[in-house]
Structure formats: C-alpha cells, structure tokens
Amino acid sequence: MTSAANAATITNRSDKDVKITITEGPSRQDEFLPSGKMIDGVCRKGCIIRLNDNSKDEYELHGSESVSVDGGFLYYDSSKVEVAPTGGSDTTNGERSN
Numbered sequence: 001m002t003s004a005a006n007a008a009t010i011t012n013r014s015d016k017d018v019k020i021t022i023t024e025g026p027s028r029q030d031e032f033l034p035s036g037k038m039i040d041g042v043c044r045k046g047c048i049i050r051l052n053d054n055s056k057d058e059y060e061l062h063g064s065e066s067v068s069v070d071g072g073f074l075y076y077d078s079s080k081v082e083v084a085p086t087g088g089s090d091t092t093n094g095e096r097s098n
Contacts, residue, residue: 008043008061011077012036013070020069021050033069049074 012018012033020031020039024047031039043049043061051057051069059074061067066077 006044006063007041008063009038009040009066011038011068013068018069019052023048
C-alpha cells in the first residue's frame, strides 16, 4: 500500500483553468483543475504530467512532489529547482550566483 507521502500534489495558481493529463504506466487520466484548486494523491509511482494537451509541456514526476501550475509552467513548491524538469538534463553552465 502506498501512502499520501508517496503521491504528488498539483495546485493551480494561475488565473485560468488548466487541463492536466496524468500518465502513469499504461494508465492515462485527464483532470480539469480550476484556478485556485488542488489535486492530491496522484503519481504514486511516478508519472508524466502534460498541461493543456501540449506535448511541449510535459513534466516527469516521481510521486512525492508538491508542484504548482502558473503561467503555463509547472513549478516545484518546495525545491531549489524552480521549474520541474522535463525528460532532459538541467545544466547551469558552471555559473553560480551569489
């Protein structure tokens, strides 16, 4: 049995409703998330999140994240990383800000 701690939470912080497609393995589920509302208990074993049916707006979650949708992007609510990673790698070109 998996617990809620092993599930993702998605909050819509934008001023528009958003369609979220959640793909977990062979299972695919569409959710409409009104502005200011939250979905929790998703992605228990990891999943791919797609925003508004746009294949360029796909994000991979591992199942324990708390994320928000705002301005057409998915953001971590509590992480040093500002935008949830896609399938690619994150590089900073070795630069460090002070």
